[in-house]
Amino acid sequence: MCSNGNSIFKEFNADELANEATVVESLCMQCYGNGITRLLLTKIPYYKDVVISSFTCKSCGYWNNEIKPGGPIPEKGIRYNLNVCESSDLNRKVVKSDYASVKILELDFEVPAKSQKGEITTVEGVIDRSISGLKQDQDTRRVEHPDIAKQIDEFVGKLEKLKNLESPFTLILDDISGNSFIENPFIPGKDPRCIIHNYIRTKEQDHELGVFTHEEVDENNPILHPIQENENLLQDLQGEVLQFPTNCNNCGALCETNMKVTNIPHFKDVVIMATLCEKCGNRTNEVKSGGGIEPHGVHIEVDIHGKEDFSRDLLKSETCSLSIPQLDLEVGPWALGGRFTTVEGLLTAVKDQLSDPRYNHMVGDSQDTEQKDKLQEFMTKFNEILEGKRMVTVILDDPAGNSYIQSLKDDDQLDDNLRVTKYERNFDQNEELGLNDMKTENYEEN
Incomplete structure (x- = not known):
């Protein structure tokens, strides 16, 4: 924050001229001459604060662009599994950090983490950068290793075909730092072609990010x-x-x-x-x-028919997702954090988040204008819910079993508008909660 209370991270808007970059003279690592670095602190809608840097050297022509997160490292890693099947999917914005790996399953192709600098690009841009990297030094290879050069040319041809979408393909963006992002063009609705998975990092992955527990930093200070x-x-x-x-x-x-x-x-x-x-x-x-993870997950559905249903006490834990089928709305776990409120309070929190300036404008092009119209239409329907004019079903699903909605009956029985189902967690849910690697027997042994 600035001393006047204004945020130093401005909205990421191509039409906004006030987004000025900080220009500093810096050393060129190519020719060791003086170059220019431009730094821009900005917000990416539907994402977070970031620092964008661009370096150019007039002496040797070297240039470099990078993106760094402007906030703390999230508690969990993140994995995006995107099914690319339409040309609009190639135009999705992608934020790729230094720690993100990229895989294309159909080609058995992978760009390892930390092999490229972080960047803001698109799905097509990710493919183009991979093609550019493979083409590097091809002229030398054609002379010294013609067979290898021929294989690389053939593979580059396969990557080029991906941009023509002759057939759908799957792109996986996996980032242990949790600081990568793939745009959802269907916001505020659920993305039908992208699966997002948050996972708990291993100790080795934490160390790779420079994250250590107090016990690891100083064994003399017990936790x-x-x-x-x-x-x-x-x-x-x-x-x-x-x-x-x-x-x-x-x-x-x-x-x-x-x-x-x-x-x-x-x-x-x-x-x-x-x-x-x-x-x-x-x-x-x-x-x-106040307790640990419950033995079973819990799935709660409540029909909203009037003010009485709005007044129900509600506990949503961090691991709980929220959905409203009638609006095709799905809010994943961690998005709203843990809350002890009412049904009305939770819906108001969703509305406030969607009404935040960071969520109601995107980069200024025609596609973003369409997104604004969709969001405005969605907000009109959402207001009708809060005004009691539209009947909906609110669904909470918490694999940790730590969420709750109050019943209107006093005898611990469920009323007619409330349904609660407990279920066995699957492997992926246990993995996300860190239960698969938890040792519960002979845990004192090394």
């Missing part, structure tokens, strides 16, 4: 897990509000977080945390389950 070590501590903290210093996730200033343990009737204890930054005014609320 305290009070909730894990003493389940009775939650009862001891009932009704008390604890305060501890934290940093604002918006401007980085020092602020205080309030934490309180409370009990949800007919459910369990939860930990509620609220932070207010006095410097930038940013407010955050977060809810954590």
